[in-house]
Amino acid sequence: MTGQRFGAWTRRGILGLAIATSLTVAGTSRGDDTATWGPAHFDGHEVGVGTKARLSFATERSFTQDSLDVPLLVVRGDAPGPTLCLTAALHGDEVNGVEIVRSVYDALDPEKTSGTVLALPIVNLWGFRNGSRYLADRRDLNRAFPGNAEGSTGARIAQRVFQGLVRRCDALIDLHTGSNQRANVPQVRTDLGHGGATELALHFGVGIVIDGRGPKGSLRREAMDAGIPALLYEAGESLRFQRDEVARGVEGVRNVMEQLEMLPEAPPPGDPQRVFHHTRWVRATWGGIFVTERQLGERVAAGESLGRVTDPISGDQVEIRSKDAGTLIGMAVPQVVLPGFALFHLARQDIDGPVEASEAE
Ligand SMILES: [Zn+2]
Numbered sequence: 001m002t003g004q005r006f007g008a009w010t011r012r013g014i015l016g017l018a019i020a021t022s023l024t025v026a027g028t029s030r031g032d033d034t035a036t037w038g039p040a041h042f043d044g045h046e047v048g049v050g051t052k053a054r055l056s057f058a059t060e061r062s063f064t065q066d067s068l069d070v071p072l073l074v075v076r077g078d079a080p081g082p083t084l085c086l087t088a089a090l091h092g093d094e095v096n097g098v099e100i101v102r103s104v105y106d107a108l109d110p111e112k113t114s115g116t117v118l119a120l121p122i123v124n125l126w127g128f129r130n131g132s133r134y135l136a137d138r139r140d141l142n143r144a145f146p147g148n149a150e151g152s153t154g155a156r157i158a159q160r161v162f163q164g165l166v167r168r169c170d171a172l173i174d175l176h177t178g179s180n181q182r183a184n185v186p187q188v189r190t191d192l193g194h195g196g197a198t199e200l201a202l203h204f205g206v207g208i209v210i211d212g213r214g215p216k217g218s219l220r221r222e223a224m225d226a227g228i229p230a231l232l233y234e235a236g237e238s239l240r241f242q243r244d245e246v247a248r249g250v251e252g253v254r255n256v257m258e259q260l261e262m263l264p265e266a267p268p269p270g271d272p273q274r275v276f277h278h279t280r281w282v283r284a285t286w287g288g289i290f291v292t293e294r295q296l297g298e299r300v301a302a303g304e305s306l307g308r309v310t311d312p313i314s315g316d317q318v319e320i321r322s323k324d325a326g327t328l329i330g331m332a333v334p335q336v337v338l339p340g341f342a343l344f345h346l347a348r349q350d351i352d353g354p355v356e357a358s359e360a361e
Pocket residue numbers: 090091094142176177179360361
């Protein structure tokens with residue numbers, strides 16, 4: 001269900017592809033040019049041409065001297081090419097991306113790679129260790145970009161990552177999952193008004209592209225504002241390693257690398273993706289036990305039942321219905337909910353209005 005390729009382009013999607021075609025970033029890089037292709041340097045470490053390395057990227061020092069350092073994986077290709085950055089676990093409990101980065105890194109042969117891959121598999125190491133979305137100070141790292149060297153812990157980490165790593169990237173893929181016991185159908189989010197990102201999003205190839213800039217302070221929005229094409233891949237739910245969602249992510253990253261001519265394989269054809277410009281949440285109107293038979297990726301008609309919330313004490317039951325037609329791109333897992341809890345994330349193609357900025361990416 002979640003993997004099907006969808007049909008028609010929207011007009012804006014076609015337009016985005018046309019604009020993007022002239023903006024492929026292959027063969028160039030912010031930090032390196034073809035004539036001087038050689039070892040790459042990071043925080044005093046050198047990674048030679050045609051090799052890869054596991055390093056540590058210093059952010060802030062804690063009292064243990066190292067607990068806020070971030071692991072950094074580097075693949076320095078044999079031939080010149082662009083720099084692709086991968087980031088995962090900005091939200092420490094969103095672990096599918098950690099496995100995506102590990103799989104991509106392990107499979108890459110630097111002697112058959114062009115350009116450079118810079119990957120931070122666990123940006124929020126504190127959250128990852130503690131199974132938490134947030135940092136130790138309860139801040140959301142993915143609202144702290146581009147960061148501030150004199151700000152909160154999150155702002156400092158964001159500043160180091162943004163200045164030390166992200167500004168070296170020609171393209172960036174940030175890996176996430178649903179939050180707070182919600183699951184997301186595999187989807188890519190980006191700003192289709194940004195030509196360079198549009199082409200990457202379409203070639204990532206999971207079938208669904210959500211158009212929007214993303215929340216202020218999010219890595220992908222701030223990277224785009226700095227001129228770096230950035231995608232967000234969302235798939236599955238937090239605190240789980242999910243085989244299908246990971247496999248799709250790995251394939252998507254490799255598709256993008258092929259598109260950027262970083263791998264010898266021919267780039268994917270860029271199958272039509274289903275592009276959505278508007279999303280909204282359907283919320284619980286009643287507290288109680290939420291159950292549903294709905295599946296991620298399903299289309300729903302206006303007024304259709306999506307599930308039920310039952311008061312466990314009184315037995316009273318309320319049917320959850322969608323006001324609009326659309327596609328379920330995210331939904332809560334069955335659980336006890338309070339009134340107002342966001343149950344279903346519905347994507348719509350054909351309704352004018354602002355993109356709702358309530359996505360927990
Ligand atoms: Zn996230």
